[in-house]
Amino acid sequence: MEEGGPSRTAIVTAMLRAAHYIIDGDPKILDDLFARGFAGYPSDEELLEGLKAFAIPDFLRMRTLFALRNRYAEDELVRTIEHGTSQYIILGAGGFLRVSASGSSADGRRL
DSSP states (O other), X not given: OOTTXXXXXXXXXXXHHHHHHHHSOSXXXXXXXXXXXXXXXXXXXXHHHHHHHHTXXXXXXXXXXXXXXXXXXXXXXXXXXXXXXXXXXXXXXXXXXXXXXXXXXXXXXBO
């Protein structure tokens, strides 16, 4: 990991979320328009080439797992906000990267 930069784990997580958005058909488990940019790729084609370089074992299962895991975490965050939570703690960037970076939940509420 570069000083002040994202970890390899955070980058791969964002890449797998973006791959789900780009490759998998509808309905999506997770609609993440920001993941490709967070992973550092300006285009879908460059992201797909970058994924080849990582040679992720069992690519389909991994991107599905990451999409499910992140969808669950984001749904739970929204659920707790609906029940009055006004603050949350980020224990690692992977799961809440999109939500914390945007400052709003998927339905537009300010977090």
